[in-house]
Amino acid sequence: MIQLNPAAGxxxxxxxxxxxxxxxxxxxxxIAKYPPExxxxxxxxxxxxxQDLLGWLPEAAMAYVGFRLDVPPARVREVATFYTMYxxxxxxxxxxxxxxxxxxxxxxSEKVLQRCSTSLxxxxxxxxxxxxYSLGEVACLAACGxxxxxxxxxxxxxxxxxxxxxxxxxxxxxxxxxxxMASLPPPKDTGRAH
Amino acid sequence: MAEPVKILTPxxxxxxxxxxDVYRKYGGYTALPKALKMQPQQxxxxxxxxxxxxxxxxxxxxxxxWNFVRKETSFPKYLVVxxxxxxxxxxxxxxILENSPHMFVEGLIIGCFAIDCHLTxxxxxxxxxxxxxxxxxxxxxxxxxxxxLGKNILGSGFDLEMHVVSGAGAYICGEETSLLxxxxxxxGQVRFKPPLPALQGLWGKPTVIxxxxxxxxxxxxxxxxxxxxxxxxxxxxxxxLPMQLAGNIKHGGLVEIAFGMTMRELLYDFGGGSFTGRxxxxxxxxxxxxxxxxxxxxxxxLDYEAFAAIKGMLGHGGIVAFDDSVDMxxxxxxxxxxxxxxxxxxxxxxxxxxxxxxxxIDRLVAGEDAAKQEAILRDLCETLTYGSLCALxxxxxxxxxxxxxxxxxxxxxxxxASSAVG
Numbered sequence: 001m002i003q004l005n006p007a008a009g010x011x012x013x014x015x016x017x018x019x020x021x022x023x024x025x026x027x028x029x030x031i032a033k034y035p036p037e038x039x040x041x042x043x044x045x046x047x048x049x050x051q052d053l054l055g056w057l058p059e060a061a062m063a064y065v066g067f068r069l070d071v072p073p074a075r076v077r078e079v080a081t082f083y084t085m086y087x088x089x090x091x092x093x094x095x096x097x098x099x100x101x102x103x104x105x106x107x108x109s110e111k112v113l114q115r116c117s118t119s120l121x122x123x124x125x126x127x128x129x130x131x132x133y134s135l136g137e138v139a140c141l142a143a144c145g146x147x148x149x150x151x152x153x154x155x156x157x158x159x160x161x162x163x164x165x166x167x168x169x170x171x172x173x174x175x176x177x178x179x180x181m182a183s184l185p186p187p188k189d190t191g192r193a194h
Numbered sequence: 195m196a197e198p199v200k201i202l203t204p205x206x207x208x209x210x211x212x213x214x215d216v217y218r219k220y221g222g223y224t225a226l227p228k229a230l231k232m233q234p235q236q237x238x239x240x241x242x243x244x245x246x247x248x249x250x251x252x253x254x255x256x257x258x259x260w261n262f263v264r265k266e267t268s269f270p271k272y273l274v275v276x277x278x279x280x281x282x283x284x285x286x287x288x289x290i291l292e293n294s295p296h297m298f299v300e301g302l303i304i305g306c307f308a309i310d311c312h313l314t315x316x317x318x319x320x321x322x323x324x325x326x327x328x329x330x331x332x333x334x335x336x337x338x339x340x341x342x343l344g345k346n347i348l349g350s351g352f353d354l355e356m357h358v359v360s361g362a363g364a365y366i367c368g369e370e371t372s373l374l375x376x377x378x379x380x381x382g383q384v385r386f387k388p389p390l391p392a393l394q395g396l397w398g399k400p401t402v403i404x405x406x407x408x409x410x411x412x413x414x415x416x417x418x419x420x421x422x423x424x425x426x427x428x429x430x431x432x433x434x435l436p437m438q439l440a441g442n443i444k445h446g447g448l449v450e451i452a453f454g455m456t457m458r459e460l461l462y463d464f465g466g467g468s469f470t471g472r473x474x475x476x477x478x479x480x481x482x483x484x485x486x487x488x489x490x491x492x493x494x495x496l497d498y499e500a501f502a503a504i505k506g507m508l509g510h511g512g513i514v515a516f517d518d519s520v521d522m523x524x525x526x527x528x529x530x531x532x533x534x535x536x537x538x539x540x541x542x543x544x545x546x547x548x549x550x551x552x553x554x555i556d557r558l559v560a561g562e563d564a565a566k567q568e569a570i571l572r573d574l575c576e577t578l579t580y581g582s583l584c585a586l587x588x589x590x591x592x593x594x595x596x597x598x599x600x601x602x603x604x605x606x607x608x609x610x611a612s613s614a615v616g
Contacts, residue, residue, distance in 0.1 A: 033357040035313070038397060043379035044362050048320070071379070082381040083362035085320045101282035102482065102528065103440035103514050107469070139365055139536070140282040141321060144440035144512070145289075145447040155324045 011067035014060035014184055019053045027068060040071050043079055047086055056087035058184035077187070084139070085154055089186050092127045092134030093178025096120075097151040100137040103144035112148050112161050113137065119170055132178065153179060196459040199426055199452045201434045202410050206293050212329055214336045217296040225416035226342060229304045230350040237308040237416065238264055244420035245432035246412070249286075250276055250368075250405035251480060251509035252585070253431070253498045259402055262392035263309045266400035273306050273314040273402045274377065274395070275409060277326070278361050278368040280319050281481040282532075283512030286436045287406040289448050291318070291326035294410065295333035299356070301412030303342060306354050309402055313355050317373055320362045331358045365536040369584045370403040372538060383538045384584045405510070407436065428454030431497035431508075439465045441514035442474070451496070458492040461515060472517040476601065478525075480509025482532050483589035485596035486525065505596065507589070522601035527555045529593035533578075533586060543578045544587025550574060551594065558605055568605075571598070 015023055030045035046069055050061040057080055066076040080086045087095075098104075098113040113135075117123055120133050127134040143149035146159035158169060205211050205220045217223070229237055242257030263271055275298075279287040290298055306314050318327040334356050337343045345353050364382045366372045371385035374396050395401020411433060415423045424432040431453035437460055439446050444466035451460065461467070461474060468474050476486045485506035487494070494500050501508040516525075533548035551574055558567035575591035582588040598605060 033315075033359065038378075041377065041379040044376065045360065048360065048362065069379075075380075078381050079379070083320070083364050085363035102478070102525075103283055106441040106514065106516060138321075139363075140280045140284075142279045142281075142285040142288045142319070144283050144285050144514070145438060146285075147440060147446070151321060155321060157321075157325060 011063050012060065013064050014050075014058060014182065015053060015064075023049055023053060040069055043069055043071055043076065044083070047076075047080055051086060054182035054184070055179045056090045056181055057187065058182060059187045060184050061182075062187060080187070090127075090131075090181035091136075093132050093180065094173045094176070095134045095136065095153050095179075097136045097138035098124075099139070099141050099143065099147070099149045099151070101140035101144075103140070104148040107147040109148040112150065112166070115163065115166055116150075119166070131181070133173075196451070196455050196463050198449050198464070199434050200450055201414050201423075201426070202290065202294070202297065202407070202436060203448075203450045211293045212295055212333070214296055214333070214340065217294065221417065222296055222413070223300055223340075223342060225413040226300050226303055227348055229307060229416050230348055230352060234264065234308045234310060237304060240420045241308070241412065241415060244415045244423040245427075245430065246408065246415060246423070247431065247498065248404060249407035249411070249435065249510060251507070253508070256404060256408055259392060259404070260305070260309050262390070263400045263402045266393065268400055269310075270313065271309055271311045271400045271402075272396040273302070273309060273311040273404075274374065275302060275314070275316040275406060276368060276370065276373055276403055277316055277318040277322075277330075277406050278373060279406075280321075280365055281368065281483075281510070281512065283440050283478065283481050283484075283514040284438055284510050285440075286438055286448060286510065286512075288322065288326045289436065290406050290410050291322070291330045295330040296337070297413055298330065298406055298410045299333050299337050300342070301409035302356065303337070303347070303354060304412050304416060305402070305404070305409055307347075307350075307352055311402070312353050314357070315377060315396075316356065316358045317367070317377055318358055318360055319367075320360045323360055327358055327360060334358065364538075366538045366584075366586060369586065371584070373403065374401065381538075383540045384586075386583065407510075426452035428452075428495055428497050429499050431499065435496070435508075435511045437464075437496065437511045437513060439513055439515070441478075442468045442470060442517045442520075443515045444469050444471075453497040454495050456493050456495050457487070457513075460496065460513070461492065465515065468515060468517040470517050470519075472519065474515050475518040475520055476516045476522060476525075476597075478514045478516075478593060479512070480507040480592075481512050482529060483507075483585060483592055484509050484512075485592040486522065486600060487596070488600040505592070507592065522597040522604040523555065523559045526594045526597040526605075527552060527559075529590055529597075530555060533590040537586060541581070541583040541587060543581035544583070544590075547574055547578050547581075547587065548590060551578075551590075555594075561606070564606065568598070 026049040030042040031039050034041045046065045062076045066073050148161045149159045208216045238260045246256045247253040367376045367382040372382040376382040391401045436450045449464050530551035537544045539545045554571045578587050
């Protein structure tokens with residue numbers, strides 16, 4: 001393993017004290033899954049953790065994760081830009097992603113996306129002015145038997161979506177605060193839309 | 195009417211089907227003590243005899259794969275489960291992980307014992323975190339608490355650690371070498387083969403990679419015997435496969451069948467025909483990289499060889515149906531576009547060929563020198579088939595060429611208004 005230059009010194013943490021505690025606990029658990037000499041394998045999990053706490057992945061979060069796992073910054077950036085679940089800029093407090101794959105499409109996913117777009121007043125890729133919602137598309141969610149489907153905030157599946165379900169969902173989310181986005185500088189140009 | 199066979203799904207009607215209690219009530223964890231008393235080689239032999247084939251899509255004989263790794267003298271050996279499901283038309287792994295995670299866990303423990311592996315990873319796609327991943331994690335925790343995992347399992351002296359890890363959104367990570375890269379904490383880029391993962395896999399060590407359903411099929415083989423399991427099926431495809439019906443179909447969902455039922459029986463007896471009530475014009479079998487089949491091929495029995503013979507693939511058993519309003523040229527374009535979006539970027543045919551493919555299909559449909567465009571498209575597909583590093587580029591020609599061969603009229607019509615999907 002290539003050791004990073006220790007003269008580079010520690011990298012400042014982007015987390016609040018309470019977040020720091022949760023990050024440290026989560027990281028410890030993630031690292032424990034791998035053999036002792038393979039801690040770098042926890043990189044994906046560490047980025048997930050940071051994103052969970054901050055809402056997205058600012059530059060400082062990527063740098064800090066690299067420092068903690070002894071992974072070069074370029075490698076962290078490589079990984080963060082490869083996987084679509086990592087957000088390289090802030091999204092809305094509620095991020096809605098409509099499945100655009102073929103089974104959902106055959107069951108009317110275009111209409112679902114259109115209705116979300118109309119209800120929220122934004123197009124895919126945009127955030128509402130109040131920062132409450134953002135809209136996007138996502139690849140197949142393994143929900144083909146329950147199509148059309150959409151994903152809320154990365155992890156919640158909503159299936160067999162129809163007009164009523166959408167209205168109920170928005171009514172519910174309107175009342176929920178959602179995820180707070182950390183206000184930190186974004187990563188330098190990553191060449192990716194989201 | 196054709197009958198389902200419930201080997202993997204006998205207790206799914208139980209509301210708590212995922213719990214340890216229900217699994218034990220239906221005979222769960224009886225295969226494990228039996229297996230731990232056997233010689234590991236005997237277990238592998240039993241799996242070979244059962245003719246179980248990898249359920250991830252490629253249909254590679256599972257026992258043979260296990261034998262490769264067993265014979266390796268390099269240690270440690272790893273076993274990695276591919277639960278990075280997210281292929282349009284497929285939801286069987288998620289269904290197993292959510293409905294009978296213990297069956298899968300038991301099969302995985304037996305697999306690890308058979309190849310002398312003491313550390314195993316279940317690589318789930320990131321979006322499953324609060325659903326399927328949480329279910330299987332709970333099952334693992336219960337297995338630890340019951341002494342089925344950890345040190346000295348059931349007094350056999352065999353130790354095993356099992357972990358669930360999450361991906362972060364990349365279709366390509368369902369490809370085994372790319373999955374290994376991701377598991378090592380890197381970009382999910384495909385590796386050159388050879389060396390096969392069986393020789394140099396996770397961290398360069400001998401590694402078995404199998405699909406969720408493959409492991410879920412193992413307990414029944416050990417419990418009831420290879421004879422029992424391979425009694426189901428047809429030809430060289432033995433046992434059962436949970437078929438997944440999706441798309442424009444009245445009763446979508448998962449149905450477990452023995453190999454050999456015809457597609458028509460599946461579509462009409464179980465699927466109830468199309469959702470819209472119109473005739474089913476085409477079905478795509480085996481995911482976004484599977485071929486499109488017209489009505490004239492619906493009497494093909496669902497087995498690996500029968501589908502290979504009609505230039506298709508049964509793959510993981512995902513079926514997406516389309517009624518007669520489908521524009522097959524748009525579907526061919528979608529397949530190419532899918533490849534362009536999901537390509538990991540490592541090899542040229544897939545990275546660039548897919549983008550060129552979309553352009554060629556656009557010109558073909560627009561009628562610009564159509565005969566020439568078709569020739570270019572076929573030539574490009576051949577390059578993709580033989581020149582790509584992995585199945586993504588290698589199989590993308592299946593849906594494209596099958597659409598072109600079976601539905602040529604769709605490629606000469608004026609392009610319909612919404613030809614782009616997503």
